Amino acid sequence: MVYNKDYFELDGVKIYIENLENYIAESYLLLSNHNRYNEFNLHKYINQEKRKEYFDILVQAYLHNYNNIRELLASVKPHVEVDNILNVNTNRDNVVNMTLKDYVYLQRDWCYYEDGENQIVKTIKSIQNVLPSDMENALFLGCGVGRLAVEFSNIFTKIYATDKSYSMIWHINKLLSEGNFEFYTPQEKNVYSLENVAQKHTASISDNLKTKIQDKVEFFVSDVLDLPIQKECMDAVFSIYFTDVIALKLWFEKINNIIIKDGYFIHFGPLDYFFSAESEMLTAKEFKTFFEENGYETVTDEIVETSHLNDSNSFSYKVYRNWLFIAKKNY
Numbered sequence: 001m002v003y004n005k006d007y008f009e010l011d012g013v014k015i016y017i018e019n020l021e022n023y024i025a026e027s028y029l030l031l032s033n034h035n036r037y038n039e040f041n042l043h044k045y046i047n048q049e050k051r052k053e054y055f056d057i058l059v060q061a062y063l064h065n066y067n068n069i070r071e072l073l074a075s076v077k078p079h080v081e082v083d084n085i086l087n088v089n090t091n092r093d094n095v096v097n098m099t100l101k102d103y104v105y106l107q108r109d110w111c112y113y114e115d116g117e118n119q120i121v122k123t124i125k126s127i128q129n130v131l132p133s134d135m136e137n138a139l140f141l142g143c144g145v146g147r148l149a150v151e152f153s154n155i156f157t158k159i160y161a162t163d164k165s166y167s168m169i170w171h172i173n174k175l176l177s178e179g180n181f182e183f184y185t186p187q188e189k190n191v192y193s194l195e196n197v198a199q200k201h202t203a204s205i206s207d208n209l210k211t212k213i214q215d216k217v218e219f220f221v222s223d224v225l226d227l228p229i230q231k232e233c234m235d236a237v238f239s240i241y242f243t244d245v246i247a248l249k250l251w252f253e254k255i256n257n258i259i260i261k262d263g264y265f266i267h268f269g270p271l272d273y274f275f276s277a278e279s280e281m282l283t284a285k286e287f288k289t290f291f292e293e294n295g296y297e298t299v300t301d302e303i304v305e306t307s308h309l310n311d312s313n314s315f316s317y318k319v320y321r322n323w324l325f326i327a328k329k330n331y
């Protein structure tokens, strides 16, 4: 048994968070704020005379997304207390993202577009080239909607994948328990033609892969600052596009505690730092030194360039020079 506490289940999502009432209120507020944004755009774009076709496309897209989020909200609402909503901390450094990123990750992870697949394949190959291919357990921090974690199920007996976002885990569960999931990532600008303004995306997982995931991957909600995992039971901890979400000093001990001797820590990403304290925005070299001073030996320190969350409908295109850092725990 790798867990060290019990979970609360909400609409099939396993939640290992201590202050559950606050967490649920925070999740509800985030989702309803996001739906206000959908609603705002609907009001703005509806009944426009000029460029009617363009606005109709956008209205259809935002309306569809709005109804999707309403379904999610309906699952949370019965558990929300008004007092807890009023207590939600809305400061900028609150690590539950203020905007909903789920759809851009769903688009990359489970829609099988060429750009997304290229990013995924390059990322996992660069890591799998270095790691042994027969390990027991791995934990993925901030796993999003999970494709990268799933891709490693070939080299681990069991994968544990966690994210603090209720909706990320809800979406992966939804794909596992139902068929297709449809959504839009509208682009008002940077597009060639009306077809590119709001292409409908369909996310899905094949039945074969669903069976494999149900067998080998466990998704759950938890906070990296309070992982529900026993000491020294993970052969590897992955931080892919996660290291820059929270300062290393806040979570190093949490993951160091659960990695076994000779186990691995894997970082992949650009050190983009989404918090405001410059004192914690370590360079790659400082990050590496920190690990070496705390009992790890560097196995890999290299740059892997990939596009990032790229949508081929858009003229705008992001490329990251990702830092790949793999360290092995000596003591």
Ligand SMILES: C[S@@+](CC[C@H](N)C(=O)[O-])C[C@H]1O[C@@H](n2cnc3c(N)ncnc32)[C@H](O)[C@@H]1O
Pocket (backbone or CB within 6 Å): 095, 096, 097, 105, 141, 142, 143, 144, 145, 146, 148, 162, 163, 164, 165, 168, 222, 223, 224, 225, 240, 241, 242, 245, 246
């Ligand atoms: C930039 S995204 C990366 C997603 C995923 N690793 C991928 O590359 O597809 C960062 C993720 O970390 C999650 N996150 C933020 N704070 C967290 C925390 N304290 N504990 C666990 N996950 C967290 C976010 O919800 C988000 O899904």
